[in-house]
Amino acid sequence: MKLWLREATAPSLALFASASTLVCCALPALLITLGAGAVMAGLTANIPGLIWLTAHKKELFIISGIMLLLAALVKWLNRNAPCPIDPKLAKACTFWRRAGTIILSIAAICYLVGGFFAFFAADLLL
Structure with missing residues (x-):
């Protein structure tokens, strides 16, 4: 199996899922705080998926959390996996880990x- 595939695929998928939580909840809060309500209105008008993500944030966080835990489990199980003997591949293995x-x-x-x-x-800041 390719080194980058084994070492970075699960964390990359977890990052993608976690970034969706930022788009769902942190981005609107940031834009409203900065006084960019018109930008937020434009985003919601042009990206209907943003409203859907916000409406289903509990499910989004559950799925993202599961993906994050699975990625951590994969990293944990591969923590002692041997790297190749070839120095070039061993360096690549260390880099990707x-x-x-x-x-x-x-x-x-x-x-x-x-x-x-x-x-x-919302509860703490308002």
Whole structure:
């Protein structure tokens, strides 16, 4: 199996799912806070999926959380997988392991920021 496929696919999918939580909940809050309500209105008029994501945010967070946990599980199970003996492939293996960990960390941060704005920010900040 290709190294990048084994080490970075699950974290990349988790990042994609976690980024959708930012689009759902953090982006509208940011735009409204900055006084860009007209921009937000334009986005909702031109991107109808944004309203759908906001209306189904609980399901979105559940699916994103499951994907994040599965990606973390895959990273955990592959943590001691051997890298090839060839120095060039071993370097690539180390790079992709580190890249996968960074991608997974960014996905977790996106998920937490989206969760804060979706469920806690309105109660705390208003």
